[in-house]
Amino acid sequence: MTAAALGRLRRAHAQCHTCSLVVATPNGPDAPLRCPRCRASIHRRKPNSLARTWALLLAAIICYVPANLYPVMEVTTLGRSQADTILSGVIYLYVHGTWPLAVIVFIASVVVPILKIITLASLALSVERSSQWRPRDRARLYRIVEAVGRWSMVDVYVVTILVALVHLGSLASVEARLGAVFFGTVVVLTILAAESFDPRLIWDRLEDGSKASGVQHEGDRDGE
Amino acid sequence: MPDGGAAICSRCGCTLFRRQRRTVEFTLALVSAAAILFVVANAYPFLSFEMQGQVTQTTLGSGTLALWDQKQHAVALLVVWTTIVAPALQIGLLIFVLAPIHLRFSAPGAVTAFRWVEHCRPWSMMEVFLIGILVAVVKLSDMANIIPGLALWAFGLLIPVLAGASSFLDSEIVWREIGDLE
Numbered sequence: 001m002t003a004a005a006l007g008r009l010r011r012a013h014a015q016c017h018t019c020s021l022v023v024a025t026p027n028g029p030d031a032p033l034r035c036p037r038c039r040a041s042i043h044r045r046k047p048n049s050l051a052r053t054w055a056l057l058l059a060a061i062i063c064y065v066p067a068n069l070y071p072v073m074e075v076t077t078l079g080r081s082q083a084d085t086i087l088s089g090v091i092y093l094y095v096h097g098t099w100p101l102a103v104i105v106f107i108a109s110v111v112v113p114i115l116k117i118i119t120l121a122s123l124a125l126s127v128e129r130s131s132q133w134r135p136r137d138r139a140r141l142y143r144i145v146e147a148v149g150r151w152s153m154v155d156v157y158v159v160t161i162l163v164a165l166v167h168l169g170s171l172a173s174v175e176a177r178l179g180a181v182f183f184g185t186v187v188v189l190t191i192l193a194a195e196s197f198d199p200r201l202i203w204d205r206l207e208d209g210s211k212a213s214g215v216q217h218e219g220d221r222d223g224e
Numbered sequence: 225m226p227d228g229g230a231a232i233c234s235r236c237g238c239t240l241f242r243r244q245r246r247t248v249e250f251t252l253a254l255v256s257a258a259a260i261l262f263v264v265a266n267a268y269p270f271l272s273f274e275m276q277g278q279v280t281q282t283t284l285g286s287g288t289l290a291l292w293d294q295k296q297h298a299v300a301l302l303v304v305w306t307t308i309v310a311p312a313l314q315i316g317l318l319i320f321v322l323a324p325i326h327l328r329f330s331a332p333g334a335v336t337a338f339r340w341v342e343h344c345r346p347w348s349m350m351e352v353f354l355i356g357i358l359v360a361v362v363k364l365s366d367m368a369n370i371i372p373g374l375a376l377w378a379f380g381l382l383i384p385v386l387a388g389a390s391s392f393l394d395s396e397i398v399w400r401e402i403g404d405l406e
Contacts, residue, residue, distance in 0.1 A: 018339055019399045037403050139236035150349050157356025160303050164287035165273040176296045184302045
């Protein structure tokens with residue numbers, strides 16, 4: 001199949017985002033259409049992918065600040081109260097607990113959210129600027145971000161379990177604080193941001209770029 | 225496409241789907257086991273906390289209720305959604321979709337149900353919750369006595385069973401079967 005024929009085929013079809021069925025789009029790629037198999041609405045690409053990703057990322061960055069500055073919980077033992085932020089919780093684990101667990105929590109609740117925001121922002125930026133740089137690696141980066149984000153929920157669960165277990169009045173009690181709300185929000189927003197980014201845009205921009213310069217690129221070749 | 229073979233995108237290297245032999249039967253068996261374990265994991269306390277003769281214990285539901293009582297409604301809802309509702313929907317709807325396919329009759333609403341299975345997948349976070357329990361135990365261990373409950377073992381079994389179920393699930397075949405039966 002020639003590159004031109006493959007391109008025509010691609011423009012006349014769209015894949016359902018829900019059930020992966022490839023559907024013909026006889027009335028053009030933007031005409032409203034429902035999937036004949038699962039009845040989800042058909043889009044060639046995720047609608048408003050970049051705008052949604054940016055909006056959700058921006059909201060996540062804003063929430064990230066209070067999520068780390070405010071305490072996520074307050075522990076009271078024998079009348080003494082101590083507020084714990086995400087980071088002080090990790091330090092506590094390192095000092096009193098076992099260091100492997102401290103490392104896991106540090107990665108899950110400090111490293112992952114930051115890296116996730118930075119990675120998604122640079123992926124969106126690379127698409128925005130029609131970057132030609134290592135598309136396969138960028139696609140892999142996206143899949144890693146998508147898979148790893150959920151692990152940030154660990155801290156929210158720890159707060160939940162402590163709150164549920166420790167309620168012995170002045171003897172010992174744990175209360176959830178504002179930081180937990182913001183932290184949970186950051187996790188949800190970054191998961192939604194990853195979901196709304198469409199990795200196929202990386203190749204769309206690659207095609208646009210090569211069409212302009214008249215170069216045939218990898219994606220148009222028949223199989224590999 | 226041979227059984228157990230995978231289709232990989234030649235452009236980005238992403239796995240498109242993996243062909244599974246007897247996907248309906250294997251997934252149905254594992255999900256049924258998961259349903260039983262899920263009920264046990266929710267019905268019994270997973271941790272007990274003992275301090276100076278006083279004992280408190282918590283189940284999944286009572287944990288989120290405690291958060292709700294502290295006016296942390298948003299966090300409570302997030303925890304309920306990711307540890308109870310989404311996994312329950314995933315398990316329940318999969319049985320609802322796969323059992324009729326196995327028994328060869330058409331179930332009304334199978335299409336909507338299976339769409340919801342796919343939507344719930346990223347929000348079901350039982351394995352993350354297990355790590356959360358581990359961290360909580362370490363944090364509390366020099367403060368009081370922590371006694372693991374029956375639900376903790378159910379959790380421990382539930383996670384590999386659920387992981388197995390989702391790796392045996394070949395969505396492409398299930399969609400095709402739903403279409404054939406309608």
